[in-house]
Amino acid sequence: MYTERVMKHFKHPKNQGKLKNANGIGEVGNPTCGDVMKMYVYVENGMIKDISWETYGCVAAIATSSVLTTLVKGKTIEEALKITKDDVAKELGGLPSMKMHCSILAVDALKKAIEDYRSKEATI
Amino acid sequence: MRVYLDNGATTKVDPVVVEAMKPYFSEKYGNASSLHVFGRETKEALENARSVLAKKINAEPDEIVFTSGGTESDNIALKGLLLCEKCRGKNHVITTKIEHPAVLNSCKFLEQNGFKVTYLDVDKDGFINLEQLKKSISSKTAMVSVIHANNEVGTIQDLEKIGGICKGRNLIFHSDVVQSFTKVPIDVNKYNLDLASLSGHKIHGPKGVGAIYVKKRLFVCPFMHGGGHERGLRAGTENIPGIVGFAKAVEISSEKDVERMKELRDYLIEKVLSKIPKTTLNGPRNNRLCNNAHFTIDNVEGEAILFALDEKGIAVSTGSACSSKSLKPSHVLLAMGRKKEESHGSIRITLSKFTTKKEIDYFIENLIEVVANLRKMSPLYKKI
Numbered sequence: 001m002y003t004e005r006v007m008k009h010f011k012h013p014k015n016q017g018k019l020k021n022a023n024g025i026g027e028v029g030n031p032t033c034g035d036v037m038k039m040y041v042y043v044e045n046g047m048i049k050d051i052s053w054e055t056y057g058c059v060a061a062i063a064t065s066s067v068l069t070t071l072v073k074g075k076t077i078e079e080a081l082k083i084t085k086d087d088v089a090k091e092l093g094g095l096p097s098m099k100m101h102c103s104i105l106a107v108d109a110l111k112k113a114i115e116d117y118r119s120k121e122a123t124i
Numbered sequence: 125m126r127v128y129l130d131n132g133a134t135t136k137v138d139p140v141v142v143e144a145m146k147p148y149f150s151e152k153y154g155n156a157s158s159l160h161v162f163g164r165e166t167k168e169a170l171e172n173a174r175s176v177l178a179k180k181i182n183a184e185p186d187e188i189v190f191t192s193g194g195t196e197s198d199n200i201a202l203k204g205l206l207l208c209e210k211c212r213g214k215n216h217v218i219t220t221k222i223e224h225p226a227v228l229n230s231c232k233f234l235e236q237n238g239f240k241v242t243y244l245d246v247d248k249d250g251f252i253n254l255e256q257l258k259k260s261i262s263s264k265t266a267m268v269s270v271i272h273a274n275n276e277v278g279t280i281q282d283l284e285k286i287g288g289i290c291k292g293r294n295l296i297f298h299s300d301v302v303q304s305f306t307k308v309p310i311d312v313n314k315y316n317l318d319l320a321s322l323s324g325h326k327i328h329g330p331k332g333v334g335a336i337y338v339k340k341r342l343f344v345c346p347f348m349h350g351g352g353h354e355r356g357l358r359a360g361t362e363n364i365p366g367i368v369g370f371a372k373a374v375e376i377s378s379e380k381d382v383e384r385m386k387e388l389r390d391y392l393i394e395k396v397l398s399k400i401p402k403t404t405l406n407g408p409r410n411n412r413l414c415n416n417a418h419f420t421i422d423n424v425e426g427e428a429i430l431f432a433l434d435e436k437g438i439a440v441s442t443g444s445a446c447s448s449k450s451l452k453p454s455h456v457l458l459a460m461g462r463k464k465e466e467s468h469g470s471i472r473i474t475l476s477k478f479t480t481k482k483e484i485d486y487f488i489e490n491l492i493e494v495v496a497n498l499r500k501m502s503p504l505y506k507k508i
Contacts, residue, residue, distance in 0.1 A: 002431075010428075011435060016501055031465040031504060034425055034446050034453075038503040054503035058427040058446035062501060098451060 002059055003093035009063035014070050019052040023120060026112025028105050035061045035102065039069075039109040043117050046076050053109070060099035064106040067091050077114055083107065126437040127483045131326075131415060132275055132303065132474035133441060137369070138328040144372035145330065148365040156362050157351065166364045173371030180374050181301075181320065182311040183337050189354045190367050193334035194302040195226040197321030200336050200358070201298045202230035204344045205319065206239065206266060214266035220244045220252055221459035222279075223271050224300055226321075228455075231269075240264070246459050249408040250279030258289060267296040273304035276443060276456040276472060277407030278416030280308055287316030296342070302326055302334075306377035307385075307414050318342050324366065328476070329373035333366030381477035386414040388475055388484055393417050395488045400495055406457060406470060415475040418443075420457075420466045423505035424498040429471050432494040438487055443470040 002010075019040035029035040035057035042050040051073050053065040068088050072080040088103040089095045095103060128136070148169065154162025156170045171185065178185040191197045206217060219231055221243045231241045242260045244252045252270065261268075268290050273280045283299055290297040298319035301310055306327045312320060320337040324330055338344055338357065350359025397403055402422035421429065426442030433440055443454030445468060453467035462470075473487070499505040 007431075007435075010431065013501065027503070031468070032463070034444065034465070034468040036503055054501060056423060056502040056504045057425050058444070059431045060446075061425070062428060099446075 001096055002063075003095075005067075005091075005093040006059065006063045006095065009066040009092065010059045013062060013066040015052045015073065016054070016066065017052050018054065019050060021050070022052075022113075024113040024115075024117025026109045026114070026116055028109045028112060029057070031056065034058065035105055037061065037065055037105050037109040039065075039106075039113040041110075041113045041117060043077060043114075046078075048072050048075055048077065048080055057102065057105075058099070060095055060102040061105065063092055064088050064095075064103045065109075068103075068106040068110060072110065077117075080110065081114060083110075125483075125486055126439075127486055128439050129473045129475060129479070129483070129487060130439045130441050131476040131479075132472060134325045134331065135328045135476050136478060137325075137330055138373060138376065140376055141329055141369045141372045145365045145369040148368050152364075156364060157353065166362075169364060169368050170362055173367045176371040176374050177322070177335055180306070180310070181322075181337060182313055184340065186355065187312075187337055187340055189336050189338055189357045190362055190370075191334045191336055191358055192332055192363070193325070194224070194300065194321050194323035195334075197323070197334050197336035198224065198226035198300055199230050200344060200347070201319040201321060202227060202234065202267075202269065204347055204357075205296060205298075205342075206234055208343055208345045212266075214264055216240045216242070216262060216264040217267050217269065218242045218244065218257065218260050218265060219269045220246060220271065222246050222250055222274050222276075222456045223269070224275055224302070227269055227271065227300055244270075246279075248461050250274055250277050250456070250460050251408070251411075252281060252286075254282075254285055254289065257286065261289075261293050261295065265293070265295055267298060269298040269300070271303075272299045272301040272310070273308060273413045273416075274407070274456060275303050276454060277418045277460070278303075278413030279407050280304060280411045280413060282411075283310075283315040283317070287314075291316045303413060306374060307382055312337055312339070319344075324370035324373060327373045327377060329370040330366050333363055333370045335370070382414045385475050385477060385479070388479060388481060389415060389417055391481070392473065392475075392484050392488070395484075396491065399488065399492055404466075406460065406462065415479075417473045417475075418470065419473075420462065420470045421495055422466075422469060423502045424495055425468050426470050428498055429469075429491075429494055432498065433487075433490060436490045436494075438490060441472045441474075443472065444468045 022040035024041040085103040324333040426444030427446040445453040457467040
């Protein structure tokens with residue numbers, strides 16, 4: 001059902017946990033649907049210096065959270081925002097079709113975190 | 125270590141069963157309908173098997189019809205019988221919200237064909253309300269179909285009382301007894317059953333074989349038409365190795381095994397509830413299938429638990445929406461009043477007579493670790 005890369009990220013997730021110095025936080029999903037994803041970013045000079053996540057959800061939700069953070073860490077905000085759900089799925093060697101919504105969630109959580117950062121920046 | 129705790133899905137075929145089946149592949153392979161010795165020896169095996177099953181549920185041998193499994197038996201009961209009843213002007217069925225999909229989807233099919241179906245509610249432990257059953261009966265009601273032991277949470281319904289109600293109102297009473305067969309005593313006369321669905325592979329028999337008990341003089345429309353096998357109810361050359369294996373599995377089932385499973389199950393439930401915070405048992409403590417334990421573990425998702433345990437060689441199942449093809453949470457848990465999120469975090473552990481205490485300990489040890497890991501990742505979990 002799941003690719004080896006999905007299982008690898010599920011078993012050994014990258015960048016998991018809270019980020020103490022986060023300057024942007026985004027949360028999507030709800031417990032009723034079975035997925036809640038929270039992304040923490042630390043942005044400096046337009047670049048995602050650090051990123052982490054917390055996820056309540058299935059194997060795909062956890063693996064997509066993990067792999068997305070590896071894709072965007074060290075990238076500029078603009079580059080990070082260009083990443084699509086298909087890029088996430090591709091990086092995992094594919095996802096079962098009914099699990100594709102999990103990769104949208106990860107992308108959306110990141111977008112929200114970046115929006116959060118930008119709104120804070122604007123008020124300063 | 126490989127630990128199989130998904131015996132509600134299917135079971136290991138007992139080696140004793142395999143031995144009993146062996147001669148019926150390449151030695152005694154005759155068609156049971158043939159008149160020669162090849163046919164007669166398989167016919168004898170077939171009729172012996174029929175007697176074994178009949179005896180186990182206090183039926184007559186000719187009330188047992190062999191099928192391909194529990195799903196076919198449920199289909200025969202619901203569709204076969206009711207299509208006949210429709211001709212007599214009855215078009216109402218009463219069943220429950222927690223049936224196996226074989227019954228539920230047969231009911232959906234009947235609804236598309238002019239039937240009305242009442243789905244009885246269940247309480248928080250999964251029991252139906254007998255008053256609601258009584259109130260649902262009308263002059264149009266043909267049949268009541270209630271699952272004996274629920275396949276997800278193991279709730280055992282009181283078939284004797286339900287049967288009594290059906291008898292008083294002259295209704296046909298069917299039960300899917302697939303999960304309870306050989307684990308809970310079944311007496312078709314005492315329970316006033318007209319139809320009961322049985323399966324081989326849930327009781328250490330082979331897959332692809334089941335049976336339906338059809339009370340004498342009850343007219344059921346067959347939907348397999350052919351050479352008139354099985355009293356004309358189910359045409360097709362009988363699956364003799366499967367049937368022999370099924371009967372052997374019934375023959376060697378024992379009360380001792382049931383008691384052992386019950387003890388291990390209680391040990392498991394007690395350990396899980398005491399070692400893992402924010403965990404609840406779904407289904408009742410009493411009147412529960414001897415091999416079933418079912419939990420909701422807060423703030424973690426069932427499919428993730430399943431795969432994390434799978435990595436450790438442990439097999440369980442879950443009622444989480446994420447694990448189902450439909451992405452819908454368990455209809456059984458929802459009927460019991462559980463919230464969707466409680467269903468997402470559910471796991472079912474089903475033991476067998478082969479399960480050992482060592483395996484249960486290994487499971488508990490790993491479940492503690494897996495849940496702790498997943499909770500660490502979960503934004504919802506707050507340490508108490």
